[in-house]
Amino acid sequence: MMFQGIFEEDLEKEIEQFATHVEFDKGDEIIGYGEHMQFIPLLNEGVIKVFKENKDGDEILLYFLEQGETCAFTLQCLQVGDFKSEIRAVAETNGSILKIPLHKMEDWMAKYTTWRQFILASYQSRIYEMLDVIDSIAFQNLDTRLINYLKDKAMVNRSMTLEITHQEIADELNSSRVVISRLLKKLENDHKIKVGRNLIELTEL
């Protein structure tokens, strides 16, 4: 299991005891907007992508969660005392999470320093990722954002060839298919990538 060796023995035992192990498949929705948070999810295996939507129902990808991480927004839900989810989480790959009951969360924060550190560290790394997102949305043009997206996607999937359609990319970046197609074409002409049907190969990124 993923979290072995990180926490002290007692905590590991408690995790064993109180966490429920849940498997998920690619494409499964882990949490939807407005859903009540009853658990803290620890990502045991696989990749989860996290979205935020605006009032018009447009949605953008915020970041990928990788194994060993937890979602900062669920933590925020705790502190604010508002247990409704501001985000949506969808499985990028198959994997599994450990669901930690909320009361245990608070319990462990007080009891275990390793847990506290883990939560704070994960909080911090999320904040930095969010800053990147803000930067790329506010100050960069779409082609840089697209490149970042492709790199990120390649990283979490540990593969330089991505199976994805232009439409899907457009949805995640909240752009349109046509625009993405044109940008991809440009990248291909610059020999940065190769595109095929349902396929993008990162050659020189």
Added chain:
DNA sequence: ACATTAATTGTGT
């Protein structure tokens, strides 16, 4: 092997 169709990608306005 060929025709049909749906999905994906390309391009001009």
Added chain:
DNA sequence: ACACAATTAATGT
């Protein structure tokens, strides 16, 4: 952004 053309993959005959 929209409309339409072109290409590709999948399926049936």
